[in-house]
Amino acid sequence: MRNATATPALPLGDDALILSHRLGEWAGNAPVLEEEVALANIALDLLGQARVLLSLAGDEDELAYLREERQFRNLQLVEQPNGDFAHTIARQLYFSTYQELLFEHLATTESELAPLAAKAVKEVAYHRDHAHQWTLRLGDGTDESRVRMQRALDALWRFTGEMFEPVEGLETVPWPALHDSWATRITHTLEQATLTIPDGPRRGGWTAGTGRQGLHTESFGRMLAEMQHLHRSHPGATW
Amino acid sequence: MTTPRPAETAATAAAAAPRPGDWPLWEVFVRSRRGLSHTHAGSLHAPDAEMALRNARDLYTRRSEGVSLWVVPSAQITASSPDEKDAFFEPAGDKPYRHPTFYEIPDGVHHL
Numbered sequence: 001m002r003n004a005t006a007t008p009a010l011p012l013g014d015d016a017l018i019l020s021h022r023l024g025e026w027a028g029n030a031p032v033l034e035e036e037v038a039l040a041n042i043a044l045d046l047l048g049q050a051r052v053l054l055s056l057a058g059d060e061d062e063l064a065y066l067r068e069e070r071q072f073r074n075l076q077l078v079e080q081p082n083g084d085f086a087h088t089i090a091r092q093l094y095f096s097t098y099q100e101l102l103f104e105h106l107a108t109t110e111s112e113l114a115p116l117a118a119k120a121v122k123e124v125a126y127h128r129d130h131a132h133q134w135t136l137r138l139g140d141g142t143d144e145s146r147v148r149m150q151r152a153l154d155a156l157w158r159f160t161g162e163m164f165e166p167v168e169g170l171e172t173v174p175w176p177a178l179h180d181s182w183a184t185r186i187t188h189t190l191e192q193a194t195l196t197i198p199d200g201p202r203r204g205g206w207t208a209g210t211g212r213q214g215l216h217t218e219s220f221g222r223m224l225a226e227m228q229h230l231h232r233s234h235p236g237a238t239w
Numbered sequence: 240m241t242t243p244r245p246a247e248t249a250a251t252a253a254a255a256a257p258r259p260g261d262w263p264l265w266e267v268f269v270r271s272r273r274g275l276s277h278t279h280a281g282s283l284h285a286p287d288a289e290m291a292l293r294n295a296r297d298l299y300t301r302r303s304e305g306v307s308l309w310v311v312p313s314a315q316i317t318a319s320s321p322d323e324k325d326a327f328f329e330p331a332g333d334k335p336y337r338h339p340t341f342y343e344i345p346d347g348v349h350h351l
Binding site: 032033034035037038041126129130133137 | 284286287297298301
């Protein structure tokens with residue numbers, strides 16, 4: 001396999017691929033049909049992004065189906081299990097807000113990622129709006145939905161610091177400014193939803209380490225096994 | 240479908256929290272392109288109007304079917320009754336002179 005670590009298309013492609021797979025796990029399990037379609041649409045948008053990005057880094061199928069866990073460069077946030085619906089929405093809110101800001105920036109650069117970023121930013125704006133709308137309704141909804149939404153936001157908080165660690169090949173991205181915009185937007189949504197902004201460490205010794213360096217959390221291996229099983233069992237199979 | 244007895248209905252209503260199935264129904268209208276009117280495309284469930292609009296986007300416009308969407312609470316629609324069909328519609332059936340078929344349509348006029 002080609003050495004694909006040099007291009008930033010790999011970590012960003014892995015983010016899209018892994019989150020797409022997680023969202024796909026809702027198929028057949030979503031609380032209502034309309035929401036199942038919405039989540040599947042978002043998953044397919046992300047899969048489209050992943051295909052373009054991974055193709056910039058090498059052979060998309062090889063990269064998706066034949067790498068080992070340690071070779072994936074995705075954020076630990078996106079590999080976190082779906083949990084309840086509130087967990088999925090919290091993960092979406094944190095990630096799509098980040099992705100929108102990053103793609104907005106990349107679209108204005110000379111980077112090889114600029115064309116993809118310019119196209120994807122419209123999709124991602126919708127993903128962020130979807131998560132924003134649900135956060136408002138769960139946070140300011142019933143007692144039960146409010147407790148669950150807050151629990152989910154708190155639980156995933158420790159994975160959010162990693163998003164703003166510099167990425168190899170993306171040295172020109174103004175990460176601290178990106179972080180401040182992210183924090184402002186998240187604060188705005190959570191205040192509107194009458195939720196509390198989580199406090200607690202987001203990086204450093206108490207955080208979960210970094211997926212960007214190939215270190216992943218416990219459930220990632222199982223997810224990968226399911227994602228890669230068919231391709232590994234039937235190498236080169238076609239429809 | 241069986242009709243629950245009144246006692247059962249009351250007990251069920253008291254015990255059950257709102258479920259997705261309780262979401263109201265919305266009718267979706269899609270304008271396929273500028274200059275055309277919105278056309279009924281189908282219906283969906285949603286907790287409120289804003290979410291209905293988003294669900295409509297996901298269910299009915301994924302393949303570039305539209306440039307504008309309306310959602311209307313189904314409960315707000317007053318429909319003619321099938322029982323009144325004859326009184327409402329049949330008298331028009333044998334009056335072809337009401338149709339504008341005796342005019343030449345100028346070239347280049349569409350959507351008439």
